[in-house]
Amino acid sequence: MSADEVIPLARPVIGDRERELVDQVLRSRQLSLGPVVTQFEQMWADRIGTRHAVACSSGTAGLHCCLHAAGIGPGDEVITSSFSFVASANVILYTGATPVFAEVDPLTFNMDPAAVEAAITPRTKAILIVDIFGYPAEVPALIDIARRHGLAIVEDACQSIDGDYDGQKLGTFGHPAVYGFYANKQLTTAEGGVILTDDDQLYRQLKSLTNQGRSDDGAWLVHSRLGFNYRLSDVHAAIGVAQIERLDWMQDARAQVAGWYQDRMAGVAGVTPMYEGPQRRSWFVYAPRLDADLDRDSIIGRLEAQGISAKPYLPCIHLQPYYQEAHGHRAGELPVTEAISASTIALPFFCELTEQQVDRVCTALDAAIQAERAGAPGPVGAGAA
Template identity: 80%
Template sequence: MSGAPERIPLARPVIGERERELVDEVLRSGQLSLGPMVPRFERMWAERAGTRHAVAVSSGTAGLHLCLHALGLGPGDEVITSSFSFVASANAIVFTGATPVFAEVDPLTFNMDPAAVEAAITPRTKAILIVDIFGYPAEVPALVDIARRHGLGVVEDACQSIDGDHDGRKLGTFGHPAVYGFYANKQMTTAEGGLVLTDDDELARVLSSLRNQGRSDDGAWLVHSRLGFNYRLSDVHAAIGVAQVERLDDLQAGRARVAGWYQERVRAMDGVTPMYEGPQRRSWFVYAPRLEPDLVRDEVIGDLDALGVSAKPYLPCIHLQPYYRAEHGHGPGEFPVTEAISASTIALPFFPEMTEAQVDRVCEALAAVVAARRAGRPGATARA
């Protein structure tokens, strides 16, 4: 008899009959790429976000790279961004030859502090890469205003903020491109994929060409008018995406419901700070509360693991990644707020179909682990 409770995973996509039906439709059509499913997916998104264009790409990283590339960045240029992000934000800057310059974040929202962004501007600064981390919108209007005053380009990494808005105004409608990523842990998925939302006709035209090997804009066969990439989304992936957009309201409501259960329990817990709830709507991507400084996160994660609960350190800051230390000369102590947040946030299991009983189990385990660690009896919970 196995008495061990089922392990609760960190994330789990919702895939049903509709996804299978549309993928099957593509497979039967024989047109697996450059077919009608990608434009269908793009139209759905443009309509939902209220933008003139939605350009589908093979990943969020590809979308960021293309938008930054389209700004004409090169060696010697600087782009200001957040170190409290997934590494792809800064990598996409490095791909263009430019240098990422990190700005300190706000201790509540975990997004870039506009004053720190302004202070980081130099004569070499060419753009700001806004990041909406953990689905909480950055101070978009303030950052856009800084960019306008200093003549800088703006790209928004909204990969964690799918379907997000700022004061009710959808991301993607602020005059600069916003990029989504659709990896399987996201609010909706295409397995792998991404999307750029923009109102700019010229940018949409250039991005469409760049993702497709720089093909000429008149669609001529094998005429390449610019140096492009293969960053296309396939029709198979787009088919999953169409089904996911159809159910996106339900997926978002499911995440918000699970987040509500977590917030209620974590608020009453010793040693753990719930996620920030401010004036803006969060598009719930992860549930990652903060542990108080006396708790060693890796030990807590190990104890949770022994109880069948998956958890991860999330998010490591970019400037302390081995590559950025070795090649860009970064090190600890540069961004104390970012580093303190990054050392204490812990991602707990979070997906739309999570039940209240599962949230209870995670929270009971976390409370027990924290209490045992604080009492100096860490093994007690694992043996219980």
């Protein structure tokens, strides 16, 4: 099979504008702590309508800084979702605190506010909200819970770039929200992230934390707190500037691809298309559910044999080997989360996927499910990662 026939899971849009802006930075010789990072931050603040945006080296780095700034530390508990990328919980461990996983809603896959409230103990200090697969969590209900119990909130909007709840942009709800810009995201800087906040004091603290704890007045080599090197370079920011310029187009293109998938998946027996509820989804992945009787790994093997990339996505955080070995988590703790995690399958999804390619994926998935149900042997040696 030629490389042309293989449909990858994700592929960023990189064009002349990205090359031009990166080249400008390289020619300027100001590769870090330069004006393009400031420009990138300003573009985000303007777009989302926050007073501030702090660029950082990754979504993980941004989340870690927000928890650190909230004073989370050893002995504390932070409630979050296990149906997320492992970084959501790792950042809690980095602070010395303990992640406590709340069950998710079976439709939105985001934390169920009632489960969050039930998980609160005297040690709970914060809620780390996750907007998984770009669908916003129940942000107002979670804010209400946090207010009543005196908890901080940090929002992991890494998968919900430019997302909103009831039309209000994530990042403008009074707590910091973080986007991640890894290459499979709606917008990429290769690696990178941004923290959005309206809080002037938090902004100064985050600028310092991401830059080795430098003093708030920016004095040269004066470090007023323990910080990190979580800076985004101007080279990465240059890619980001070009990407924000085309973000509306990229978001629309993703929504169009998702629409093609949703239409066709409605006709594929054994598949539940992605949930479409009252909120707008910022389309990050296309990951429908397979019926519980289907062997997902075998179906992935059949798709890959046809040159179609697919992955089991997302694994539960609490069932990751490290979380089981070092933190004693076990299967059965979170039945709803575990059932979702066992059945969702990520299919190729990116802006430039064509309608014909979506057809090819859906036809191949339909055939794979029918072959599975008919008990036909799958490709030898193929299977899920």
